[in-house]
Amino acid sequence: MRTILLMIEYDGSAYVGWQIQPNGLAVQEVVEAALLQVLGQEVRIHSSGRTDAGVHALNMAAHFLTASNLPLQAFREGVNRFLPRDVVIREALEMQEGFHARFSAKGKWYRYTIYNDNVRSPLAARTSWHLRGSLDLAQMRIAADFLVGKHDFQAFRSSGCVAKTSVREIYQAEVVADRHLVYVDLKGSGFLRNMVRILVGTLVEIGQGKRSASDLPKLLRGEEGLICGPTAPAHGLCLQEVWYQLDQKL
Secondary structure, X not given: OEEEEEEEEEOHHHOOEOOOEOOEOOXXXXXXXXXXXXXXOOOOOEEOOOOEOOOEEEEEEEEEEEOOOOOHHHHHHHXXXXXXXXXXXXXXXXXXXXXXXXXXOOEEEEEEEEEEOOOOOOOOOOOOEEEOOOOOHHHHHHHHHOOOEEEEXXXXXXXXXXXXXXXXXXXXXXXXXXXXXXXXXXXEOOOOOOHHHHHHHHHHHHHOOOOOOOHHHHHHHOOOOOOOOOOOOHHHEEEEEEEOOHHHEO
């Protein structure tokens, strides 16, 4: 059996998330339906993780097993013919036996986009959180620096998170401004459910002067009497990249 890895870009606005669910259309569902058209048989794809309703991805990694001898081009160009306009296969790779999109992953990069201007932007509305008023980016950057390293992110996960441990390592945390756009880039070993969105909501409160940057290490230590900021809206979040060991590619 061949192991095929797909790198998938999608606008999550119209979907209930990546994973197939009974309450609406999922990205996984439309990709599997398109693969059925190309392969002539059903396959189950396994992703590097889940994204919630409304969350986007530039490079969601997902693999499947197949006995088909179709060229890799068919798993990109052929499958794309049967996908809706808001989902596309960017790349198809053949991986070594035993590779798993989730369990072989070494790290992920999430980007959260804020549109910071008093006038809203129709073009940015689907992919960013519109915030009026100024943000103190210097204080947000000070707070973001506290995130780097291995920490217990218990305070930054949603009540529905079922992960066995809340310890994660953040490799890089940056707040970058580009005119009206503010990007919060988080790169780490993995992320808990809603962790990035809660971190962003907390950083925004710091940028708005509603709390101090020194709250971040206190929240990480689990000090009593402190709660995190709000969960930032889903549509501002995008999975940028998933990393694997280079020697796993054939």
